[in-house]
Amino acid sequence: MTLHTLAHLTIETAPNPTASVIWLHGLGADGHDFEPIVPQLGLPDALPVRFIFPHAPPIPVTLNGGYIMPAWYDIKQNDLGIEHDSTGIRNSAKDIQVLLEQEVMRGIPSNRIILAGFSQGAAMALHVGLRQAEPLAGIIALSGYLLMPEQTDQFADQLVPTSAPTSNSAPLFMAHGVHDPVVPFSLGEHARRTIESLGYAVQWHSYPMEHNVCPEEIGHIGTWINTVLSN
DSSP states (O other), X not given: OOOOOOOEEEEESSSSOSEXXXXXXXXXXXXXXXXXXXXXXXXXXXXXXXXXXXOOOEEEEGGGTTEEEEOSSOOOSSOTTTOOOHHHHHHHHHHHHHHXXXXXXXXXXXXXXXXXXXXXXXXXXXXXXXXXXXXXXXXXXXXXXXXXXXXXXXXXXXXXXXXXXXXXXXXXXXXXXXXXXXXXXXXXXXXXXXXXXXXXXXXXXXXXXXXXXXXXXXXXXXXXXXXXXXX
């Protein structure tokens, strides 16, 4: 497959960014979805960050009657925990990897890059972020889940490095709404427990909300980003 750069929005909080955040939207949305969150994070002026909001390609989504919409992969049934579009996931993973590598080429080292996502985007952030040869600064997964659960037993072997995570591994911020009717809270908890069992540091938050992001959560994300990028 020919690799290409995903269309995307770019917002820089100040000139000469020293860190980057690549933020993946959810099913049916686009890069504009989380664009307004940047000023709400409350990041200090002394921390210049480049935010990149890519647009997923439009594809037919089986669950929605084949309707064409932005999606990182196809969804075939309501139960997100049992079957996933492995081909679509692999293709999107390659495109996201290109964005990560381009930031490195622009002078931002891997340990200054955060990969973030919501819902389907969170699932991709976990899938790609935990498999980096050079650990990222961090991974943010909001209302997400682990992809291809039938491969859970091989999950640890797919990570790089394949040995137990070290203190240099990417920390994670994971959050979920306890009343989420789209991605059940249990799937988010399962993802968190699985990742923690592999030795990764996870900051976990739950909120009394559905499938969305709340102001309290945005405040927690901003504090976490500032902490991770100030270390």
